[in-house]
Every structure is written in C-alpha cells, then in structure tokens.
Amino acid sequence: MRFTKGHGTGNDFVVVADPDGELELTPGLVAALCDRRKGIGGDGVIRVVRSAKHPEAAEQAAEAEWFMDYRNSDGSIAEMCGNGLRVFVRYLLTHGLATPGPSGLPVATRAGVLRTEIGDGTIRTRLTTPRVYAGSTATIGALTVPGVAVDCGNPHLVCGLHDGVALAALDLTRAPLHDLAVFPAGVNVEFVEPAEPLNGLDLHVRMRVHERGSGETQSCGTGALAVGAVALRDAGLTTGSVAVDVLGGRLVVTCEPDGSWWLEGPAVLVAEGDVDPDAVL
Numbered sequence: 001m002r003f004t005k006g007h008g009t010g011n012d013f014v015v016v017a018d019p020d021g022e023l024e025l026t027p028g029l030v031a032a033l034c035d036r037r038k039g040i041g042g043d044g045v046i047r048v049v050r051s052a053k054h055p056e057a058a059e060q061a062a063e064a065e066w067f068m069d070y071r072n073s074d075g076s077i078a079e080m081c082g083n084g085l086r087v088f089v090r091y092l093l094t095h096g097l098a099t100p101g102p103s104g105l106p107v108a109t110r111a112g113v114l115r116t117e118i119g120d121g122t123i124r125t126r127l128t129t130p131r132v133y134a135g136s137t138a139t140i141g142a143l144t145v146p147g148v149a150v151d152c153g154n155p156h157l158v159c160g161l162h163d164g165v166a167l168a169a170l171d172l173t174r175a176p177l178h179d180l181a182v183f184p185a186g187v188n189v190e191f192v193e194p195a196e197p198l199n200g201l202d203l204h205v206r207m208r209v210h211e212r213g214s215g216e217t218q219s220c221g222t223g224a225l226a227v228g229a230v231a232l233r234d235a236g237l238t239t240g241s242v243a244v245d246v247l248g249g250r251l252v253v254t255c256e257p258d259g260s261w262w263l264e265g266p267a268v269l270v271a272e273g274d275v276d277p278d279a280v281l
C-alpha cells in the first residue's frame, strides 16, 4: 500500500490514495498505520477517494471531485479535520490530482463541501460556521474547568484557564472527563490562555487540545476554529482574526464581514513510501 506522510502544525496524518473506493480501511488497519512504534505513526488517516465512489459523498460529487475520508488514530470516524483538509489539498496538488479554479478547490467532507484557497506555503480553508451552544465542564484529576460547547461540524469543548492554572502544567496524557449528556458522541477538548498582542491580528491565544480518538495532539484545526469563535465572542467582536498558537505552530482563524469563517495554516508532505498492511496489523 502506497502512503504519504504529512502534517499541518504538527497534527500528522498517514495519507492513503484510494481513488476508486476499493480499500477496506478497517478500524484495526487505521490504528495499526497510526501506531508510532509498529506502524508509520500519525494522529489519523486520510483516505483520498473520488466523491462519486464513496457512498457518503456521492451526492457531493457534482460540487467536489474528491472526498476526504478522515479517521482518528484509534480507528474511529470523524466528521471533519481542519488541519487534515489542508494536507489533503496539498496532496491533491502535489500528485496532480486537482487544479484549483478561480474560487479555489472544493473538497467534499462529512461536514459538507468546503472551499479551500492556496497561498504561498499556507492554505486557507473555509470551514463550517462554528455554533456556540451550551456551557459544560472538563475535569482533569482534581481540576474542573468551565467551558463552552462549540459545534464545528465535529464536537468541541473550549475551556478558558483562570485562577493561576497554567496551560503548560496541564496533564493531558488522559482524556479530560466530560458531560456525556452534552457530548454523547465524545468531544475534542481545548484549553486556552491569552497571549501577548500581535501586530495585524485582533486577538492572540495559546491552546492545547485533547482530541477525541487521538489523545493530545500538537494541533487541531477545528479546535482552533472553536477557540477563535469563543475568543471573538468574548471580546465582543463579530468579525476579526485570531492567532491561535498550538504546540506545533500557529493557525489563524478569521471571521470575515460576510460571516464566513476561515482557517489558515501550513500543510507539509514529508515522506512517501510503501507499507505492508499485513506486517503492521
């Protein structure tokens, strides 16, 4: 099986091309590919499939030729991956599988067809409008942090840190406990603290994330979107740009005057090779 390894701000993926939707991508195979000692290693697997050839995307085929089939490293299916979307586009461009049109390159996802624009080194993606909908909490050991639930196509809980609790001190080796009534399908949990002002950007924050199905990762694009939405709301802004620093770099979330939400960041392909599925399983 041919694979490509790529990342966006350290959120890393094993990319597998399956244009005709013939690959049996079982949860076991995904977990084995993502295993950092016995497999290739990654926070998730991205399968590149023609929309017309995937039962979940056939209706999107007229709008977007390619479907991003995203899986977390534990083998579970996720609706969306913001960093993965940029890596997906980088893969299509590098392998000559798509050419951007005047309005960019549309990609089919489980969260709908999403627009992407290619810049110099970075890729800008128009994501689902984040919906801030409920208060909730996350608990790490004896620490319970209030937060707010945000739907970005996938579920998020954004927790602002106060009372002298430092972001760097959090132990995210295990999943923070969350309210199952609010998040019956699990949740990605972001912890946030303010950062020093930056020229040209309205707000600047730092975040760490524990991802559903993958554990703590260096970055989460939809998590940054959720964090940006809450930061703008809390600042009383309806439009603007938020720099979100993650362990693996910086993402920029923007809400434009027309109400569209954008995420910009790097997307890098670092290696290609062949893997024997029987050997990793």
Ligand SMILES: N[C@@H](CCC[C@H](N)C(=O)O)C(=O)O
Binding pocket: 011, 072, 077, 078, 079, 080, 081, 082, 083, 084, 154, 155, 188, 211, 212, 213, 214, 217, 219, 220, 221, 222, 223
């Ligand atoms: N890292 C991704 C999100 C991947 C899916 C997530 N773990 C979930 O289960 O919802 C991103 O960059 O958005």
